[in-house]
Amino acid sequence: MGTDTLCWPVQDMAHVPVMSSRPMRGFTWRAKQRHHPGLEAMASAGGKHGFESLKEVSLLVALDFLRASEVLSQPFRLDFEHAGGHAWLIPDFLAVIGGGMWLLDVRPMELIKEEEALKFAAAREVAAACGRR
Template identity: 50%
Template sequence: MEISVRTPAVEPRAMWSHSCTLDDLVTPYAVDPTVVARLEAGPGWARRWTAVWRASRARVVCPVPDLADFPTLASAPVRSFTWQARQRHRPGLQFVLATSRMHGFESLEERRLLLALDFTGGIEEVLSQPFKLRFTAIGGGEDHTPDFLVLLNGTAVLIDVRPGHRVKDKDLVKFAAAERAAASAGWRYLVVTGWRRHVAAGLDALSARRRPMADRLGLHDELLEMVAERPRRFGDLVEATSLPAVARAHAVHLL
């Protein structure tokens, strides 16, 4: 059985780009309460659910309530990233400026999330395929490996990435289990099924200019002085500079 995730028709309110969070960029998704009811809920369930980490070439098992106490920075991806001919997914490595390292991804949608994380701020660490969650549902024991664990200042966000049209019934149960496990550890949980309008194009445009850029003509200061006076439309700002053709690239870089 395949479940479609519908995007709300209502457009989000206008907001300044510097105040956007990841929640403002992704398509809203909420775990269905009827799916949550399919999970084990008896006394002591949290001690019976476990997370399997990979550290120092060994596998470490801990109960779900102890997730937040595990030394995450000493862990490695619990599942290896593989490349082979005719595989149906697209794995790779994405450089994240917030960590100054390459991070593994298993699909192009996961790569886009890694790119978006660079623009949300407050990121301390990103762990790909952090652990394998072993939980119990009505049909028996199941496994699920979340896609990313993002460490923030004093908290963390557990994230799964799955395009809305590819979310199936078995995925819903795993999402519900991951959300419950994250809550038990005091973390947030997020499912990225898609992006709001213009987000993908905006991220691609901004990321193309996020590397260091030489400013031999002093256009950075010229642009900053003009926007310090009052907000300006991008086109008007660029045209008001001494060299609009070059200032456009510098303005995008500053964004």
């Protein structure tokens, strides 16, 4: 981790000002890439929000329809230990909808492998521990 990296224990994450942070990665484009990144303008949250796939842009459109007041793409990196070792995940979005915070990952069910299911389960537990959905 770099010198500009902040680490927070899960018990303190509910009080971390995540919405004021920047995405963990940039959204870049190049010829012949397999995924479809871009920026989607949102009326409800204002500004343009990064996405990495067509499924993610569809979610951003739905969040705009639901009047999400804030959306942060790739809000943080979750590092955790499990029975098989160490893993990490960068969730796709953190959104504020109707006063509640939602941690969202976008992946078609048929593409979720066992290792990814473990990561999504860890993210779900962290979100619940922080009072998020």
